Amino acid sequence: MTRKPEFKILPMSEEHIPEVARLEIECFSVPWSPRMLRDAISSPTGVYLAAVSDNGVLGYIGADFVLDTGYITNIAVAPGMRRRGIGAALLSALTREAAERNLKYLTLEVRRGNLPAISLYSSRGFKKTGERPGYYKNPDEDADIMTAEIQSF
Ligand SMILES: CC(C)(COP(=O)(O)OP(=O)(O)OC[C@H]1O[C@@H](n2cnc3c(N)ncnc32)[C@H](O)[C@@H]1OP(=O)(O)O)[C@@H](O)C(=O)NCCC(=O)NCCS
Numbered sequence: 238m239t240r241k242p243e244f245k246i247l248p249m250s251e252e253h254i255p256e257v258a259r260l261e262i263e264c265f266s267v268p269w270s271p272r273m274l275r276d277a278i279s280s281p282t283g284v285y286l287a288a289v290s291d292n293g294v295l296g297y298i299g300a301d302f303v304l305d306t307g308y309i310t311n312i313a314v315a316p317g318m319r320r321r322g323i324g325a326a327l328l329s330a331l332t333r334e335a336a337e338r339n340l341k342y343l344t345l346e347v348r349r350g351n352l353p354a355i356s357l358y359s360s361r362g363f364k365k366t367g368e369r370p371g372y373y374k375n376p377d378e379d380a381d382i383m384t385a386e387i388q389s390f
Contacts, residue, residue, distance in 0.1 A: 244295055246330045249278050249285035256294040264313040266375045286330050288323050298327040307335045309345035324357050336387050346380040348373055358383050
């Protein structure tokens with residue numbers, strides 16, 4: 238049986254950047270650099286959260302909150318730690334933060350073939366609301382736009 242990992246969800250800060258940058262390289266074909274991550278966490282619209290255990294960063298999620306909408310820019314969980322609820326916990330924490338700030342929607346782009354991510358979003362109330370043909374490179378792939386309405390807590 239796989240044990241549920243113990244972790245806390247914290248605002249992402251400078252100390253997390255090196256590990257998050259490593260996760261970016263492990264998880265994405267066009268990874269964000271440490272500098273891009275630093276810019277993101279210091280942006281006035283940026284909301285970045287990290288799932289942190291005693292062994293370090295297990296995953297993270299980021300968004301830009303603009304007016305009534307949170308645009309999710311990244312979510313990733315370390316390959317060896319997936320299917321243990323960490324991605325869902327990060328998405329819930331971001332949704333809570335968005336609800337507390339009275340946002341109405343969360344939205345994102347996802348590779349059309351990224352079934353784990355699409356399953357996660359669908360299970361949390363996201364629906365396909367549009368598409369962006371040829372949005373992704375390396376490899377070329379269309380994006381689906383998925384959006385969730387934020388329920389009041
Ligand atoms: C998408 C991702 C963040 C999910 O993280 P995770 O911690 O494994 O997700 P969870 O364990 O919280 O899963 C929550 C739900 O998502 C769905 N899900 C997650 N991985 C899945 C998979 N491989 N296949 C099918 N459904 C999956 C399931 O509905 C799951 O609920 P369940 O475990 O009760 O069935 C992770 O796969 C990842 O980091 N992928 C690489 C980066 C990426 O593609 N990010 C998305 C960019 S748009």
